[in-house]
Amino acid sequence: MTVDAIIIGSGPGGATAADVLTRAGWSVTIIEKGRNHLIDSENPSQLAQDYSNDEIKFLHRHFLGPDPLIEPRTFRISEEDGERSYVGAVNNLPSTVGGGGTHADGKVPRFRPDDFRLLSNYGPIEDAAVADWPVDYDELEPFYAEVERLIGVAGTAGANPFAAWRSGPYPMPSGAPMYGAVLSSAAAERQGLHPYPGPTAANSIPYDGRPACNNCGHCAYFGCPIHAKGDPVAMLQHALGTGRAELLVETFVSRIRTNGKVATGVDVIGPDGVERNLGARYVIVAGGAIETPRLLLLSGMEHPLIGRHLMMHFQTMNVGIMPERLHAHKGRSVTHLHDDCMIVDDAARAAARAAGLPWIRGGLVEHGGGGHPIMEGQFYPWGPSHKKLMEASPLRDRLWAFIMQGEDLPQPTNRVDLDPTVRDVRGFPVARITFKPHRHELVASAHHGPRHIRVLEDMGATWTATTTSPLVEGAMTRSPFNDSDEGITNYAGPISAIPASRHVMGTTRMGTDPSTSVVDANGRMHDLPNVVIADSSVFVTSAGYGPTLTLVALAARAAASLVG
Amino acid sequence: MPVWLSDDEFRALTAACERLIPSDETAGAVDAGVPDYIDRMLGAFLVDPPLIWAGGPSSGRFGGVAGFTDFHRLTALDELAWRMRIEGSLGVPEREFNGPVIGWQQIYREGLKTLGTDFCDVGGDEQDARLKADDEFTTLLYEHCCEGMYGAPEYGGNRDTVGWQAINFLGDVQPRGYTDAEVSGP
Numbered sequence: 001m002t003v004d005a006i007i008i009g010s011g012p013g014g015a016t017a018a019d020v021l022t023r024a025g026w027s028v029t030i031i032e033k034g035r036n037h038l039i040d041s042e043n044p045s046q047l048a049q050d051y052s053n054d055e056i057k058f059l060h061r062h063f064l065g066p067d068p069l070i071e072p073r074t075f076r077i078s079e080e081d082g083e084r085s086y087v088g089a090v091n092n093l094p095s096t097v098g099g100g101g102t103h104a105d106g107k108v109p110r111f112r113p114d115d116f117r118l119l120s121n122y123g124p125i126e127d128a129a130v131a132d133w134p135v136d137y138d139e140l141e142p143f144y145a146e147v148e149r150l151i152g153v154a155g156t157a158g159a160n161p162f163a164a165w166r167s168g169p170y171p172m173p174s175g176a177p178m179y180g181a182v183l184s185s186a187a188a189e190r191q192g193l194h195p196y197p198g199p200t201a202a203n204s205i206p207y208d209g210r211p212a213c214n215n216c217g218h219c220a221y222f223g224c225p226i227h228a229k230g231d232p233v234a235m236l237q238h239a240l241g242t243g244r245a246e247l248l249v250e251t252f253v254s255r256i257r258t259n260g261k262v263a264t265g266v267d268v269i270g271p272d273g274v275e276r277n278l279g280a281r282y283v284i285v286a287g288g289a290i291e292t293p294r295l296l297l298l299s300g301m302e303h304p305l306i307g308r309h310l311m312m313h314f315q316t317m318n319v320g321i322m323p324e325r326l327h328a329h330k331g332r333s334v335t336h337l338h339d340d341c342m343i344v345d346d347a348a349r350a351a352a353r354a355a356g357l358p359w360i361r362g363g364l365v366e367h368g369g370g371g372h373p374i375m376e377g378q379f380y381p382w383g384p385s386h387k388k389l390m391e392a393s394p395l396r397d398r399l400w401a402f403i404m405q406g407e408d409l410p411q412p413t414n415r416v417d418l419d420p421t422v423r424d425v426r427g428f429p430v431a432r433i434t435f436k437p438h439r440h441e442l443v444a445s446a447h448h449g450p451r452h453i454r455v456l457e458d459m460g461a462t463w464t465a466t467t468t469s470p471l472v473e474g475a476m477t478r479s480p481f482n483d484s485d486e487g488i489t490n491y492a493g494p495i496s497a498i499p500a501s502r503h504v505m506g507t508t509r510m511g512t513d514p515s516t517s518v519v520d521a522n523g524r525m526h527d528l529p530n531v532v533i534a535d536s537s538v539f540v541t542s543a544g545y546g547p548t549l550t551l552v553a554l555a556a557r558a559a560a561s562l563v564g
Numbered sequence: 565m566p567v568w569l570s571d572d573e574f575r576a577l578t579a580a581c582e583r584l585i586p587s588d589e590t591a592g593a594v595d596a597g598v599p600d601y602i603d604r605m606l607g608a609f610l611v612d613p614p615l616i617w618a619g620g621p622s623s624g625r626f627g628g629v630a631g632f633t634d635f636h637r638l639t640a641l642d643e644l645a646w647r648m649r650i651e652g653s654l655g656v657p658e659r660e661f662n663g664p665v666i667g668w669q670q671i672y673r674e675g676l677k678t679l680g681t682d683f684c685d686v687g688g689d690e691q692d693a694r695l696k697a698d699d700e701f702t703t704l705l706y707e708h709c710c711e712g713m714y715g716a717p718e719y720g721g722n723r724d725t726v727g728w729q730a731i732n733f734l735g736d737v738q739p740r741g742y743t744d745a746e747v748s749g750p
Contacts, residue, residue: 035639035642049619049620049621049631050619050620050621050636051620051621052618052619052620052621052622052623052631052632052736052738053622053735053736053737053738054618054620054632054715054716054736055714055715055716056618056711056715056716056719057617057618057716060707060711060715061616061617062645063617063636067641067642067645067646069645069648069649069665070641070644070645070648072662087662175744176744176747176748177747177748178747178748179747179748179749179750182748213741214738214739214740214741214742215741215742215743215744215746215747216736216737216738216741216742217737217742218736225620225621225622225738225739226621226738226739250639250641271639271640324750327746329733330742330746330747331742331747331748372714373710373714373727373728373731373733374710374711374713374714374715376714377709377710377713377714378706378707378710382583382584382585382695382702382706382709383583383584383586383692384586386584386585386586387585387586387588387590387592387730390730390731391730391731393731397731397732422662423661423662424661425641425644425645425661427661
């Protein structure tokens with residue numbers, strides 16, 4: 001049987017493509033390698049009851065997959081490390097029905113017009129492939145508006161003075177601000193910053209048949225037990241509800257088949273371990289910016305830029321310990337943001353010049369609190385001080401953080417390729433990540449970080465520190481948690497040269513010139529026009545914003561271009 | 565009664581947990597049942613479905629169904645991964661596609677043995693010195709201690725939620741959640 005489209009990956013990109021295509025009457029088969037803990041595919045109005053407020057299950061036992069023992073990745077900073085320096089979990093997004101949408105805390109900002117025009121607006125930077133996108137904000141705006149309605153986004157139009165124009169209000173009002181964000185927003189304003197309630201894909205009122213968020217505090221890294229997060233369950237519900245979408249789970253796509261001119265279908269291995277071939281008129285790839293290029297490489301595709309220009313946001317974490325309890329475990333994980341560090345102002349230009357760079361851009365800054373108690377306990381030393389620290393809770397209940405998701409420049413040497421020897425459980429080569437930040441990211445981090453220390457001090461912080469992920473020598477503006485009078489010695493433990501960012505982008509960049517890009521402005525591969533890439537692999541640059549809404553808007557646009 | 569460790573191993577584990585998170589005026593790891601949590605994790609496959617992932621969407625502690633006690637069934641791949649992690653690869657070809665894997669059972673068995681047969685009888689300072697001498701094992705043990713102390717009680721630790729009560733944390737609050745006033749106020 002040949003369907004109109006096979007969609008590889010059931011995350012935000014694939015689900016959105018499925019929604020748009022089925023609405024236009026297409027038949028689609030969505031293939032997901034992970035398990036289904038989200039939706040009854042036969043009766044999609046019924047949502048699963050598998051998610052829970054369970055830190056062991058979600059943060060320590062890989063419930064949403066992938067399990068790094070059977071689906072590892074490998075990492076190295078550069079070729080000087082040899083074939084690899086690490087095997088295990090590297091920038092893993094969930095491998096499950098719903099993909100990255102299931103675990104996200106649901107911040108879904110739009111990009112700004114600037115973000116699509118770095119080369120024209122600011123110019124080139126040495127050793128980076130700075131380029132304009134083949135689409136601009138004005139072309140994408142209707143799709144941003146459409147996908148905000150599909151997902152259900154809560155936000156406050158006009159609250160962010162730097163925001164791009166929008167054709168209408170958010171579908172829902174903003175939800176309740178975290179207590180810590182009330183304090184941090186006031187302090188940030190006193191320090192000349194412009195905080196605003198972040199656009200969030202969690203219902204603030206009942207929406208599209210799903211309930212309002214009840215503030216349980218288990219957002220980031222957890223699935224939503226009551227399905228108040230709409231991304232991408234809403235699009236999967238719509239697509240499956242048409243009766244024209246089939247969902248195959250625990251099914252791995254090992255190869256896109258081609259006849260040399262076009263793709264004809266895919267080879268899959270189902271839960272029974274049996275290999276099969278499925279035919280389709282179109283193949284839509286939405287595995288994320290690491291698994292998508294891996295599949296293209298497993299399929300023998302040879303465009304030299306496949307896998308190159310991998311980008312992740314360079315995270316600068318400014319943290320402070322407050323005298324009072326902020327109870328960040330109540331409510332959504334992050335409620336406030338500011339965009340000031342995205343703006344190339346005189347101070348940023350001067351910092352760039354001083355470092356010998358033409359310009360620098362930081363990124364979106366999230367106002368956030370501490371994590372969960374198991375993770376907190378593991379940061380403290382064992383012995384008599386453990387319980388005292390847990391009770392005082394400097395790293396959970398009294399922690400506040402400004403995390404900048406810094407723009408990461410595209411570099412051809414940062415890439416995904418196939419590891420020469422490490423295999424997944426099915427016997428296929430795993431993705432190998434070779435990644436080292438550009439000097440731009442370090443300069444931007446050092447420029448924008450200290451500002452947030454002043455905000456933390458204005459909030460009353462008794463102790464502050466700055467660190468980055470990836471941890472890079474020279475990027476640190478203040479030493480991490482050693483020698484603290486709070487008794488904390490081990491905070492930097494999980495921070496390493498492997499970026500913690502789950503914002504992965506850019507491995508099949510889009511463009512008009514087949515020699516400098518892999519796909520066109522509609523996500524179609526230049527070499528195989530019936531293969532469409534519908535995830536953040538197509539990003540040309542990384543902006544400093546979470547990629548989800550933009551990748552979903554691009555997926556909607558790509559799908560719309562297919563149905564005419 | 566331990567389900568997987570021997571009685572002697574369980575006694576040594578209990579003594580080690582007491583050093584990592586001691587009991588004083590408030591509950592420590594042993595009061596919270598952390599040794600049981602670890603023992604049940606090592607013996608997760610002695611029951612069906614295995615004690616890997618508690619169910620959802622709520623525990624019943626704040627209303628709703630008591631779903632956590634219905635542990636998830638594992639797929640063949642889930643079971644392979646978790647048997648590799650707990651039991652190790654044990655020379656089984658399908659578990660060694662990237663080479664041998666040492667499982668937690670062996671790590672615990674050897675780690676507890678290294679602490680010494682007299683571990684329960686020596687003084688606290690000597691116990692600490694032995695724990696520090698085997699840093700790799702103690703690091704894993706401490707990770708699991710924190711899980712057993714502050715994880716959901718359905719996994720065998722955090723008995724009567726004493727771990728959460730000590731830190732003024734309600735734990736899993738579905739379907740109650742928190743009110744907007746609780747989120748936004750002091």
